[in-house]
Amino acid sequence: MRITCPLCGERDRREFYYKGAALVRPAEGADLDAWHEYVNLRENPAGPLDELWYHEMGCNSWLKVTRDTATHEILDVQLASEAGLGGET
Amino acid sequence: MRFSGWRVLKEGLTGNKGWTPHWRDPEPKSEYDVVIIGGGGHGLATAYYLAKEHGITNVAVLEKGYLGGGNVGRNTTIVRANYYLPGNSEFYSHSLKLWEGMEQDLNYNAMMSQRGILNLYHNDGQRDAAVRRGNSIINQGDDAEILSREQVRELAPFLNFDNNRFPIMGGLMQRRAGTARHDAVAWGYARGADMCGVDLIQNCEVTGIDVENGKVTGVQTARGPIRAKRVALAAAGRSGQVAAMAGLTLPIESHVLQAFVSEGLKPIVDHVITFAEGHLYISQSDKGGLVFGSYLDFYSSYAARGNLPMVEHTMESFVAMVPAVSKARLLRSWGGIMDMTPDGSPIIDHSPIDGLYLNCGWCYGGFKATPASGHVYAHLIATDRPHGAATKLKLDRFRSGHGLMDEEGTGAQHNLH
Numbered sequence: 182m183r184i185t186c187p188l189c190g191e192r193d194r195r196e197f198y199y200k201g202a203a204l205v206r207p208a209e210g211a212d213l214d215a216w217h218e219y220v221n222l223r224e225n226p227a228g229p230l231d232e233l234w235y236h237e238m239g240c241n242s243w244l245k246v247t248r249d250t251a252t253h254e255i256l257d258v259q260l261a262s263e264a265g266l267g268g269e270t
Numbered sequence: 271m272r273f274s275g276w277r278v279l280k281e282g283l284t285g286n287k288g289w290t291p292h293w294r295d296p297e298p299k300s301e302y303d304v305v306i307i308g309g310g311g312h313g314l315a316t317a318y319y320l321a322k323e324h325g326i327t328n329v330a331v332l333e334k335g336y337l338g339g340g341n342v343g344r345n346t347t348i349v350r351a352n353y354y355l356p357g358n359s360e361f362y363s364h365s366l367k368l369w370e371g372m373e374q375d376l377n378y379n380a381m382m383s384q385r386g387i388l389n390l391y392h393n394d395g396q397r398d399a400a401v402r403r404g405n406s407i408i409n410q411g412d413d414a415e416i417l418s419r420e421q422v423r424e425l426a427p428f429l430n431f432d433n434n435r436f437p438i439m440g441g442l443m444q445r446r447a448g449t450a451r452h453d454a455v456a457w458g459y460a461r462g463a464d465m466c467g468v469d470l471i472q473n474c475e476v477t478g479i480d481v482e483n484g485k486v487t488g489v490q491t492a493r494g495p496i497r498a499k500r501v502a503l504a505a506a507g508r509s510g511q512v513a514a515m516a517g518l519t520l521p522i523e524s525h526v527l528q529a530f531v532s533e534g535l536k537p538i539v540d541h542v543i544t545f546a547e548g549h550l551y552i553s554q555s556d557k558g559g560l561v562f563g564s565y566l567d568f569y570s571s572y573a574a575r576g577n578l579p580m581v582e583h584t585m586e587s588f589v590a591m592v593p594a595v596s597k598a599r600l601l602r603s604w605g606g607i608m609d610m611t612p613d614g615s616p617i618i619d620h621s622p623i624d625g626l627y628l629n630c631g632w633c634y635g636g637f638k639a640t641p642a643s644g645h646v647y648a649h650l651i652a653t654d655r656p657h658g659a660a661t662k663l664k665l666d667r668f669r670s671g672h673g674l675m676d677e678e679g680t681g682a683q684h685n686l687h
Contacts, residue, residue, distance in 0.1 A: 221521035225510035
């Protein structure tokens with residue numbers, strides 16, 4: 182599996198750390214259910230999934246990677262900072 | 271048909287013409303008291319114990335492929351009860367006791383081999399953790415002993431005791447642990463359930479779960495609708511997708527775990543041995559193949575195959591700890607789909623839907639749980655109360671944070687187990 186980092190180009194999977202599904206973080210005052218959903222519950226699809234990967238041994242960018250979990254095909258990569266995942270503050 | 275030494279002798283002398291199929295291949299009925307989704311080890315064991323312990327025999331096990339074709343046929347066959355935390359501790363203790371009586375109970379040879387598991391440690395911190403874990407195991411009533419470096423050397427002289435980074439200081443031994451023939455476990459439970467009247471229905475994928483007014487009423491399948499008073503999930507890595515049919519989202523991510531077998535070699539590894547370095551675990555099958563594995567690949571996957579970095583890591587760890595295997599060749603490797611929970615421990619519980627039960631979150635440890643999983647799940651389905659050995663395997667522990675069972679102490683978070 183190779184991931185094309187928007188800043189560094191195509192790199193080996195070894196350079197990246199996997200965080201999991203790319204979810205929008207709840208607002209600070211959100212209720213328990215919203216946090217439970219964010220921290221624990223997962224759609225866990227067998228197919229395309231938006232994920233967070235960290236280019237640990239490259240440019241240290243957090244990436245939003247769209248990857249097919251059934252085939253490991255990488256469908257899209259963008260910088261997480263430009264993907265609007267920060268949520269409300 | 272019962273198996274015995276006498277029967278083997280008689281069949282051998284009469285041309286082996288008297289053996290019959292181990293189970294029927296029935297057409298699904300239109301209604302059952304209990305429908306179990308998933309014909310793997312856990313689903314089949316559940317059906318067996320529902321019939322045997324609770325007298326509930328109007329039961330169907332629905333399997334989308336063939337019986338035992340999932341993780342029960344893909345694992346590294348290790349059986350043990352060396353857990354540390356309450357919840358897991360009594361559950362796996364219960365399981366090991368059932369393993370010890372299973373072959374007699376099922377009249378089936380599962381090649382249960384209590385060869386012992388040896389967890390090696392490489393530094394003072396790991397030794398302290400091993401001693402503490404050993405005490406916890408003994409408190410649970412199971413066996414554990416600390417072996418010195420020299421005692422380990424007597425059992426396994428082929429280990430690299432003086433690796434610069436990971437010298438072997440000793441190990442935690444549980445002698446009642448071991449291995450079992452994984453396929454035979456599925457077949458034994460299938461045969462046992464079938465003999466009690468349970469319908470085992472293969473090539474019957476569930477495509478929908480019918481829920482009316484918060485209560486389950488049946489399932490839609492590739493072979494038509496089936497009504498059911500109770501529906502029990504036992505779908506392992508596919509749990510999330512099956513639960514989604516009932517509108518549920520589970521605290522589960524499915525990951526890939528790879529396993530490996532070497533070419534057949536003369537007997538060298540007499541026990542199951544695990545290394546604190548690299549999470550490596552090894553044993554040797556009766557055919558002579560070294561069976562081994564290490565970490566998850568650490569990304570969500572349903573592909574049932576992994577990537578090369580974890581293959582490389584596993585081989586490096588193995589050669590570092592057992593230099594002699596550098597000359598052995600790898601025969602094959604494969605991947606299984608693991609239903610990972612945030613704390614790395616399983617769920618056997620009611621679901622929020624009346625009559626729908628959950629058995630999932632086995633992470634990479636479902637095989638050793640097989641008998642107890644079926645046993646306590648059958649108890650839950652039959653009585654609507656958790657079995658005494660499974661009171662802490664609750665779904666709501668993730669929402670409340672109370673009762674999390676994070677054996678590794680890394681934090682109850684996806685991607686850390």
